[in-house]
Amino acid sequence: MRAIASAVTAFALLSGCTTSLTYEKVEVGAQPTAPGFDYYLPKQKYIITITYEVVDCVNFTVRQSATITEESIADRDQHYSIPIKTLSSGWKTTSLKRTLYDNGTLHTIGASAVSKEAEVLGGVVNTATNVVRIAGMGIMGNKPTAGTLCNPSTDSALVAKNAAVKDLLDPSKDDKARASAAAVITTAKETLQIVRQEEFIPRANDKPEAYTLEDKDFGKWVLQQNWEYLHPIVTGLEVIGTPTKVDNLPTGLKEKGVIYREPVPITVKVCDGICSDSSQTLASQMSFAAQFGRFSVIPLKNGPFQSNNIALTFSKSGGLETGEYGEESRFEKIAAAAAGSAATIDGFVAKKREAKDKESESKRNGPLNSLKAEADLLNAKSALIEAKRKLAELSGQ
Incomplete structure (x- = not known):
């Protein structure tokens, strides 16, 4: 009976040997309170490249086109750390491994807690790129104004380009002539085009944005005394599909496990003028943006005699790509x-x-x-x- 009572006492002591993977949120500019593996959650950034090109100097006309590129960047407001001491105790042997993308966001994490309870009590336990999308389409012409408003260099470049385009499309021309025509077109476009890039990081409740080519920007093409005949060219930007409400993380899951944010599908659209139902779309890109997603936690908990493990892989945009969870039976x-x-x-x-x-x-x-x-x-x-x-x-x- 004493032997049985002692065994019961030993197992009762082990009942408190339950450990859990934890995390802490690190404020901007601060350091984690304990040594650990830190990482950032990502958010999406978009580069809007707008190209304006003069296509007519008699009735001054500008063609507008746009492309959208996206990339994942670290969200400095979403910085987390997994303490090294997590899951560790006198009764556990813990292994934590994590890899990061080059921007500091979480790529993979693997955690296993090997139980030593049975070993102590006489048994043995063993357990176990930046993807860039590009889209572009559409032509927008500014309202024509009377007369020829281009300056001499712009006028000459347009004449040379139009002639070179004809040569390029002429089937009677040989390869040498076509190569020469292509070179003329490339050189002419340096004069005829204005290219600008705008960085856009969408946030909740953002209103549609607009980028404007002002009168002063036309100085490359038009004599200053003719600016008064021109109208600004407006390029609109809109995000479609952002959620109106994002649920908070349940209180019981806070600081427990591996925290991440599920990206949601959105569409970024570039328009001729302010984006509306009637405006022409210059470029449109469907994307997954983590900054609009809900927080999720994958917990890892180990009780006495348990040897559980997880292996997770996250996409560049922050979504969970693959996940494995293993739990070894503890009865034996x-x-x-x-x-x-x-x-x-x-x-x-x-x-x-x-x-x-x-x-x-x-x-x-x-x-x-x-x-x-x-x-x-x-x-x-x-x-x-x-x-x-x-x-x-x-x-x-």
């Missing part, structure tokens, strides 16, 4: 540990009883057998000391 380990513990406890009880019997026998036999009895007594006490040592190892002391 418990049974083996219980058997080993019972044997150790029974051995201690037997050795203690034997030591007492030898001590009584020594007192009865008196001086005649004192030398022999003393030797036996020393041997019995030595065995008792060894049994105590094993019991101390069992209890973790």
